[in-house]
Amino acid sequence: MGGKKVAIIGGGVAGLEAASSLAAFGIDISLIEKEEHLGGHVSQWDRLFPSRRPAKEVTGHLTGRLNEKVTVHTGTEVQKIERSGKSWDILLNNSATIVADALLLATGFELFEARKKEEYGYGIYDNVITSADLEKKFARDGEIRNAQGKIPERVGFVHCVGSRDEKVGNLYCSRVCCVTAVKQAVEVSEMIPGCEVFCFYMDLRMFGLDFEALYKESQEKWGVHFIRGRLSEAFENQDGSVLVKVEDTLAARPLKMKVDLLVLMSGMVTSSGTKKLVDMLGLETDENRFLQPADRQLRANETGIPGLFLAGTCTSPKSIDETISDARAAALRIMEYLNLPAPTLTPSPNWGRDGEGAGTNNQ
Amino acid sequence: MNIEGKKVIWKEYQKEIAENDFFYVRSCVRQSFFPGSETTFLKILREELGKNISEHPFHTTCTGIAYHSDIVPFETTMTVIARQFALMTEAGFHNYVPSCITSFGMYNEVLDTWHHFPEVEKKVRRLLKEATGKEFEKPKNLVHSSDIIYKFRKEIAEKGKFRLINRFTGDPLRIVEHIGCHYAKIFPNKGVGGAEYPHVLAGLIEEWGGEVIDYPERRHCCGFGFRQYLVKANRGYSIACSQKKFESMKPYKPEAILTNCPGCPFFFDRWQYAISEMEGVTYGEDGQGIPVLTYEELAGIVLGYDPWDLGFQTHQVPVEPLLDKIGIPYDPARKYLGKNGENIGKPEIASNLKFCH
């Protein structure tokens, strides 16, 4: 089978999909993940936009597609990477070494540290939380209460926290926060009948096919209010409620409002794992510190270094379906690089419906 | 509220404050309305801290108030500022300390402009030479006088005779801090603690035993607004801003307001009086106003200076109730006397504001 080996750093959505895509062609995969669990950020989410399917469905599908060709190293980090000829020598922090013919970086993103947007008071005011905090409340608690244990009567969502913002050095849009806010607004409305929900946005980026329908549903079915104004400041009142200041730009009037819970839609930033590899490998990053591929349209999974590939949100913010497509594209590029002859299909679980498409099997 | 969250931010916004050898430039507003404060600043620095601080007799206004009222062009202000720097250079100093916050903002803005537009700096040098024959070096360190009190707050606490504690209840005094807008809003990294949670005054209150009170409109401008006060027809804006702050802080029951800008204490002091006359509303306890202090006045209290040397008699809102709480001794009979104890008249009593005579 050629005995080719590929190492993948990052066991989130991109890493998992690339692993199973390559393993289906008989390639040995070492999947290295620093957390104890696979699935990255998606494993921490409750339900996903736009359909609100459980996140577990997606992570379950992705991990389920891993076959015996994939060796998983969770709770493991990379200590050193060296090149010898065409192969990569990867020293792990448990002293094991992996030798690979190609290396794929799928080190993903981290959420913007909301406390850096000082005027919103995250980490200072108890009822200011992030979208990730809220999602944990959905997943773990099944209910929402504020810091005083009260069920909120009014919830505010703040779009663009840490994105499109020169003041924190992130000039880009994080792409998925708008639709996440609308999804969470709907979920809060579902969970707390009669709760007033406000979204404070600059632009509503409903780019995916069913996103606009979700937005429409949020308005028609749930009465979510959309105010076009970027949050300027939040403050905590004596009773713990949060006072917010925005301009309702469509009415051209400043507006002050009290909410019981304020949810900050933290954007995506480059991960610390990526930063470590940038230093280790001398990689190029763009002005927003995401990894810079060889060409964002035509060679989005390649770097300038032969044998080193990129997949997922380490190069730019993406939705889950985009990440999966990108990971498969990376897998195909790696296959080209490894210069395999005619592909050999090995059946992998969850391939197509009812086990069909189990593959032309020319062993 | 989680104070630990603020502490993280305070650590991130620290700036270099020189140790000694300061070139001091006065504030137009403070000289006129809070003369005791600048005198106290120099006394603390020279006599308590043993510092070398110099005041050049030829220095003038930086024209900040005129600039922000837009009656002078930017070039004029920049060149006047260049002249001030020239005086500093001639006197052999490198550490520049303005007493006014608008000045502080102005100096930073000008230095930043010269940094981004070196041709503008060149032009100003030429204009200064043409007008006065002077040349200048830029300061190595530029901080506001409140930054220096902040830097030496521990030393002041050690020499202190009083703490900011209510001697009747044993509780720390509840003090609201108000930072001048031009201290950190223009360049957050030029302010200790940054623009959102500045520490330059909170640090003093904490170090000297008081309790810092935060409230929703803390960051709101006091309302000076330059032309919005200077012209009588506009004063509604100015008083409305101050009133908004008073109404916001009222539920938190502050016992004093601490400020570091020349205009802010002036407006907090006088607008409380005006509101009491116009609407019969007062914001302190029991028909009194909330005493408004400059940071030098607060330091002076802690060090046990005579309140009338500090200049409390020039305040409209009486400070005596606060002094009584702390246990600062003072002689009411000497409040309005002149330097040698002579009678120099006294103000009339305000109608609605409880006024100590």
Next chain:
Amino acid sequence: MGRLYDLLNQDVRFIEGLKACINCGTCTAICPAAEFYNYDPRILVTTLQSRDEEQIEAILKSDFIWYCGECMSCKTRCPRGNVPGSLISVVRSLSQDLGYFVESEKGRQQLAIKRTVGEWILDHGYCIFPQGVEPESHPEQGPVWSWIAYHLKEVYGRFDANYQEEGPGILRKIPQESLDELKRIFDVTGGTERFERIEEFSKRKAEEMGKEFSPGQKSEYYFHVYNTNNNKHGKDEH
């Protein structure tokens, strides 16, 4: 590009302060002038950004640009790095240099500021000269100011001031040589010219309005600009 926009673009603060506004409203949300006045810094910036000569000329002649208190709260927050508070300085400068400021009630007030703060700088070297702060026109300063104003030397003397004397100290007399230097600075930097234009355009406007115009703070025109408020500047007025 239009003439007015070109003139604005020559000011370094315009270049620094206008960085492509996305209309997010973060500035207006915390602007004190937007709270109380019929003002919106976001609209100021988008008007300038539009480069529309007619709109720019209109605001240069209206009360709109005179509401800002230059607190700079906007600068701290703008995600694009715009500075409405600085842009206000730029348009106010141009409005005065072109004489447009006399077309609005608030703009006409510049004469009052020039005759107080402006003249105090050149005559005394301070922006605020206590002798000029009359209790009668500053009732809000309370009885304590009336006391101080009529006993300036004695009250300041209480604090080791050097009131109008030579040498360092509070409210010292700034030497004539230094005041001469200030005047020359004003002459070479356009400050004197600005003062002259404020006077000249105000004089013409006074004639047009049929109001007596003379130096100092006592003329009919001066009293008019210092005190007049048509009460149409609030949030819901247009």
